[in-house]
Amino acid sequence: AQKITQTQPGMFVQEKEAVTLDCTYDTSDQSYGLFWYKQPSSGEMIFLIYQGSYDEQNATEGRYSLNFQKARKSANLVISASQLGDSAMYFCAMREGDRGSTLGRLYFGRGTQLTVWP
Amino acid sequence: DAGVTQSPTHLIKTRGQHVTLRCSPISGHKSVSWYQQVLGQGPQFIFQYYEKEERGRGNFPDRFSARQFPNYSSELNVNALLLGDSALYLCASSPPYKETQYFGPGTRLLVL
Numbered sequence: 001a002q003k004i005t006q007t008q009p010g011m012f013v014q015e016k017e018a019v020t021l022d023c024t025y026d027t028s029d030q031s032y033g034l035f036w037y038k039q040p041s042s043g044e045m046i047f048l049i050y051q052g053s054y055d056e057q058n059a060t061e062g063r064y065s066l067n068f069q070k071a072r073k074s075a076n077l078v079i080s081a082s083q084l085g086d087s088a089m090y091f092c093a094m095r096e097g098d099r100g101s102t103l104g105r106l107y108f109g110r111g112t113q114l115t116v117w118p
Numbered sequence: 119d120a121g122v123t124q125s126p127t128h129l130i131k132t133r134g135q136h137v138t139l140r141c142s143p144i145s146g147h148k149s150v151s152w153y154q155q156v157l158g159q160g161p162q163f164i165f166q167y168y169e170k171e172e173r174g175r176g177n178f179p180d181r182f183s184a185r186q187f188p189n190y191s192s193e194l195n196v197n198a199l200l201l202g203d204s205a206l207y208l209c210a211s212s213p214p215y216k217e218t219q220y221f222g223p224g225t226r227l228l229v230l
Contacts, residue, residue, distance in 0.1 A: 033217045106153075
C-alpha cells in the first residue's frame with residue numbers, strides 16, 4: 001500500500017489566491033512526522049513545513065500552513081496569497097519513528113505540479 | 119551557512135559502467151541519506167548513514183553501495199549501470215535530534 005497519496009497531478013491558481021494541495025498518508029505507527037517539500041524545475045527539494053503526529057496545533061511557516069487531520073490521516077498544504085514563484089512540484093512526505101530522532105527514511109508521494117498564473 | 123552540496127551536477131555514463139556520486143552535508147549534520155528520483159515520480163529512499171554506519175537501506179539491488187567518511191561526507195556508488203538507473207540522485211542531511219532532512223541540488227545521471 002502507498003504510504004503517501006497525492007491525488008492531484010496538477011493544480012492551477014491565480015496569483016494572490018490561496019490553494020490547497022491534498023495529501024493522505026497510511027501508517028500504523030503512533031509517532032510519525034509529515035513534511036512538505038517544493039521542487040522547482042532546477043531539481044532541488046526545498047523544505048517547507050513539518051508537522052509531528054503529537055502536535056495539537058497545525059503547523060504554520062509564513063504563507064504555508066499544514067491542515068493536519070489525524071483521524072482522516074490527511075496533511076494538506078495550504079499556500080496563502082500565491083506568488084508566481086510558487087509554481088513548482090510539491091511533494092508530501094512522511095517519516096515514521098520517534099520525534100527527535102535523526103534516523104528514519106522519508107516516504108514521498110508522486111507530487112502535485114502547481115502553476116500560478118497572473 | 120552552506121547547504122548540502124553534491125557533485126557532479128550532471129553525469130553521462132554508458133551501460134555497464136560504474137559511477138560515484140558525492141555529497142557534503144550541512145556543517146554539524148551527522149546523518150546523510152540518499153534518494154533516487156526517476157522522472158515523474160517522488161524520491162525513493164536508497165540509504166541512510168549516521169556516524170559512518172549504515173542505518174537504513176531501501177529496496178535497491180546490491181549494485182548500489184554507499185559509505186560515510188569521518189567528516190560526515192558521503193559517497194554513493196552504483197556498479198554495472200543500467201538504463202533504468204537514469205535519475206536524479208538526491209542527498210539529504212539531518213541535524214542532531216531533528217527529523218527534517220535538508221536536500222542538496224542533486225546529481226542528474228543519464229545512462230546511455
